[in-house]
Amino acid sequence: MYEASIQAKITHGRLFDLKPEKRKALLVGTYEGARAKEEANDQLDELENLCKTFGLEIGEKVAVPLRGIDSATFIGKGKVEEFRLLVQEKDFDVVVFDDEISPQQQRNLERDLEILVIDRVELILGIFAQRAKTKEAVIQIELAECRYQLPRLKGRWSHLGRQGGGGGGGAGSGAYSRGGGEQQIEVDRRLLKRRIDQMEGELKEVIKNRETQRKARLRGGVPTFAIIGYTNAGKSSLMRYLTQSDIFVEDKLFATLDTTTRKYSLPNKQEILLIDTVGFIRKLPHLLIAAFKSTLEEAIQADILIHLVDASNPQAFNQAYASLEVLKELKADKHPMITVLNKVDQCEQRIIIEKMKLSFPKTVEISALTGQGVDNLLERMMREVSLLRKVVRLRIPQSEYALVSELMKEGKVLSTNYDENDILLEAEIPAELEHKVEIYKV
Numbered sequence: 319m320y321e322a323s324i325q326a327k328i329t330h331g332r333l334f335d336l337k338p339e340k341r342k343a344l345l346v347g348t349y350e351g352a353r354a355k356e357e358a359n360d361q362l363d364e365l366e367n368l369c370k371t372f373g374l375e376i377g378e379k380v381a382v383p384l385r386g387i388d389s390a391t392f393i394g395k396g397k398v399e400e401f402r403l404l405v406q407e408k409d410f411d412v413v414v415f416d417d418e419i420s421p422q423q424q425r426n427l428e429r430d431l432e433i434l435v436i437d438r439v440e441l442i443l444g445i446f447a448q449r450a451k452t453k454e455a456v457i458q459i460e461l462a463e464c465r466y467q468l469p470r471l472k473g474r475w476s477h478l479g480r481q482g483g484g485g486g487g488g489a490g491s492g493a494y495s496r497g498g499g500e501q502q503i504e505v506d507r508r509l510l511k512r513r514i515d516q517m518e519g520e521l522k523e524v525i526k527n528r529e530t531q532r533k534a535r536l537r538g539g540v541p542t543f544a545i546i547g548y549t550n551a552g553k554s555s556l557m558r559y560l561t562q563s564d565i566f567v568e569d570k571l572f573a574t575l576d577t578t579t580r581k582y583s584l585p586n587k588q589e590i591l592l593i594d595t596v597g598f599i600r601k602l603p604h605l606l607i608a609a610f611k612s613t614l615e616e617a618i619q620a621d622i623l624i625h626l627v628d629a630s631n632p633q634a635f636n637q638a639y640a641s642l643e644v645l646k647e648l649k650a651d652k653h654p655m656i657t658v659l660n661k662v663d664q665c666e667q668r669i670i671i672e673k674m675k676l677s678f679p680k681t682v683e684i685s686a687l688t689g690q691g692v693d694n695l696l697e698r699m700m701r702e703v704s705l706l707r708k709v710v711r712l713r714i715p716q717s718e719y720a721l722v723s724e725l726m727k728e729g730k731v732l733s734t735n736y737d738e739n740d741i742l743l744e745a746e747i748p749a750e751l752e753h754k755v756e757i758y759k760v
Contacts, residue, residue, distance in 0.1 A: 332434060333372065333412075333444040340411045343369050344404065345379040347416040348393065355381055358416075360633055361600065365416045365438065372445050377410055391430065392423045398430050405433050414441055418603070421470040439466060439603040446606065454524045461517045462605040464510055471506050540581075541703045542591045544620035546645070548637035549597025551626040552660040554578075556686040557594045584700050593620060600640040607647060618650040622702050624695075625657045629671050629683070630664035638674070654705070656698050657681045663690055708752055711760040712743045721754065 345365050349358035358381040366376050380401075388394040392415070393401075401413065413427070415437040427435040436444075443463055450456045545553045557563070561580040578594040595614065607614065623645075627638045638657075645651040657678035659671055663685040675681045682698055684691035709732070714722055716739050725731065729747035736742065747755070 333436060333440065334447075336374075336411060336434070338373075341374045342377045342409065342411045343374040344377055344401070344408075344410040344413045345369065345416070346393070346401070346413060347379070347381045348384045349381060350384050350386075355383070360636075361416055364600065364633075365414065365441075368438070368441055368445065369414060372441060372448065374412065374414070377408055378404075388423075390423065391426050392417070392419050398427065402431050405431055412436065414438075416601075418601075424470065438601055439605065442599070442603055442606065454521075457517050457521050457524065461514065461521065462603070462608070464514050464517070465605050465608075466603075468507065468510055468514075471503050471510070540589050540591055541622065541706055542593060542620045543622050543624050543699065544593045544595055545624045545626055546595050546641060547598065547626035548628065548641050549599050551597065551628045551637070552686045553594050553597065553626050556624075556626060556658070556660065556684075557592055559686050559689060559692065560592065584703070585696055586700050588700065588703055590699070590703065598641040598644045600636065602640075602644055607644065614644075614648055618648050618653075620653065621706055622699070623650070623653050623655040624699075625655050625678075626660050627657065627674065628661050629659040629674065630661040630666070632667070632670070634659075634670050634674065635677075638678070654702055655680065656695070656702060658695060659683045660686050663688060706749055707746050708749055709744065709746050710752070710755060712745065712755055712758045713737070713740045713760050714743060714755075714758045715740055718758075721758075725751070725755070 345362055347358040347362040347365065349355050359379075362379045362381060366379060369376055382393055382397055384393065391398050404410075405413070410433060412434045413431060413436075415435070417437060418439050419427070419435075419437045424435055424437070443459065443466060446455075446459045447463065450459045545556060547553055557578065557580065561582055563580055577596070580592050580594075582590050582592050584590060625638070625641060627634055627641075631637060642651060645653075657674070657680060659665075659674055659681060662671060662683045665671060671683060680698060680702075682691060682695045684695055686692075707729070712725075719741075722741055722743065725743065725745050725747055728751060729745045732744040732746060734741065734743055742760075
């Protein structure tokens with residue numbers, strides 16, 4: 319019974335304890351140097367969108383100049399006192415930091431401000447917890463939540479030590495209660511670690527099933543395109559337009575958490591698979607990258623990436639490069655990639671589009687909402703597919719049968735004949751294997 323209550327406490331974090339009428343938020347960003355102030359304000363605008371996605375009311379946004387990070391409170395005693403007065407004056411219910419703060423800093427800030435204090439990581443985890451639908455997404459989110467909360471358990475039981483100081487038990491009673499609190503932390507920590515182990519086991523099973531599905535797709539030889547990009551760039555809208563399927567679309571950050579795969583036939587009748595993936599974001603918590611690795615691996619394993627960028631957003635460049643940083647972390651940045659500038663019909667600064675076209679090769683302009691430019695995208699997709707596989711005629715000695723086996727496994731054998739000690743093959747093979755058979759070409 320107790321274990322279930324701990325699980326509920328972690329899965330439904332402190333943000334979920336806020337009452338609907340008590341959700342007024344003070345947003346805090348930080349910067350070092352005058353030049354960084356504009357970027358800090360841009361990131362606060364994004365933090366505002368994240369807060370609105372969760373359901374918080376935005377009271378005020380403040381960008382704080384920092385000379386250095388204070389180990390105790392992140393922002394320093396002077397700023398803490400300013401915020402304490404501001405919180406009292408304007409009756410805020412929660413303070414949201416755009417930066418990741420340590421468990422100790424979080425505890426100290428909550429003690430001094432006497433209010434709930436969260437950071438960007440906890441906010442994004444809360445949004446993900448709200449929007450997770452499939453079993454896999456639920457497991458991934460809870461796993462990330464548990465890993466995030468594990469080093470923060472100490473603050474959850476500080477009330478036990480405070481209770482011990484009151485009443486008539488004297489010093490002995492206080493010491494006993496503090497010990498009880500410490501014991502309770504160890505119990506919680508043990509239960510939480512057990513839950514993490516359990517979820518990791520469940521996730522391994524899900525990953526195994528996903529790997530089986532992926533191998534089946536590879537054996538089918540159907541090229542795969544993963545639609546990747548910043549959250550709210552229009553990935554699901556593009557998927558919906560192309561496949562004419564009833565895919566959920568919403569103008570909110572992280573509307574899609576689960577990968578969706580759909581078959582699609584290009585104009586030349588080439589069948590492909592389209593995979594819609596979870597959106598990226600600046601400062602995407604490493605906890606989430608780790609938890610969603612199995613989902614994000616769809617992008618790693620895809621033959622071709624469609625990198626969607628919201629061209630109407632003034633931060634299009636920063637968002638595009640943030641997506642590329644996540645791809646680098648996943649070691650998927652070397653895949654063939656088409657950069658698709660979406661929402662061009664809403665773009666008020668044409669110079670953004672021209673700069674993007676100079677910075678990114680294979681760039682196509684579209685509107686996933688109206689279909690503008692989609693024909694050009696399909697043409698580019700057909701061209702990329704044609705580069706994936708090559709039809710080759712080979713004469714391979716039977717002594718090199720291991721190579722023949724590899725070609726059968728990775729490619730598609732069109733015809734086979736034998737001439738004395740040689741195997742004559744006509745095969746369609748992945749382009750990356752072509753160098754292995756160069757010397758055997760007829």
